[in-house]
Amino acid sequence: MNAQGAEDIRAHYLWVDAVVTGVLMPEVGVVEHKVASPWSAEHRVNAHIMPDESCPDRWDVTIDSTMEAAEETLTGLDGLHIAESIYRTVHRDVMSAAHTEQWTRLHAALVDCGGVRVAIAGHSGAGKTTLALALALRGAQLHSDEGIFIRGQDAVGLPRRIHIKTGTFDVLPEIRALDLLPLPYEPPVWALDPTTLPNPPASASAARGIDVLLILDGWGETKTSIQPMPTAVALRSLAEQSALWSDDHGLTLRNIATLLSNTACYSLTRHHADTGVASVDELVASCVTRGT
DSSP states (O other): OOTTSOOOEEEEETTEEEEEEEOOOGGGGGGOOOOOOSSOOSEEEEEEEEEOTTSTTOEEEEEEETTTTEEEEEEEEOHHHHHHHHHHHHHHHHHHHHHHTTOEEESEEEEEETTEEEEEEOSTTSSHHHHHHHHHHTTOEEEESSOEEEETTEEEEOOOOEEEEHHHHHHOGGGGGSOEEEEOOSSOEEEEOGGGSSSOOOGGGSSBOOSEEEEEEEEESSOOEEEEOOHHHHHHHHHHHHTTTOSOHHHHHHHHHHHHTTOEEEEEEEETTOOSHHHHHHHHHHHHHHTO
């Protein structure tokens, strides 16, 4: 507990634990989540926040990374930039640890739907978070809204608060009733701890294979449809997006190819204003029937 009586922030990010102490302004809460890690972290990022002596309503932060064996002090920042600086260090160390352990990051959401694990991939703004949230509101376990690590045939979500944009409220108005943390971006963003959803993600099932890969393929004027996607097309799509996160293209291709060797691949084209959740429910039910 800090001097203001608030609990220090402690959150698990797979290979890295994040600990934030000192003055905890609301924006720094974005670093905190209650998702349990499937294993113990070997690295740690410590951040201590103090008032800036020369500028009211500004703060200084000292960030120490055990992985980098380095410490930096940033001064005169507002709450949002304090939070971004801490998360940027945590994310950097998570990516370094993942590479050391031979994991590859996919730009995708990860959802467990009644025993069927679904990865939802697509470019930024394609609607991954909205679809994953819609499934979670119907009882699915949402492990991650924008990052999955894969190695061989195993997959694990990158734990963090789900980031919700304004347009999501138009499609899923019921999320307004959840415990949302507002972040002062322009346009604004809200952050949601996945453990506050109806069926919180369980650490016991955090790391396992993916049964269905769903690649969001834009919007259409006709009804929402899901079509089988050739493995080679899915591999190319995932590899192109993963190249943004890794310089080891050989490892990326090997991990994606191994994953897809035992994963059913589909594309989802949605009618405007349709989350696609009903179509995904039908696909999941067919997978259960076939024993996928």
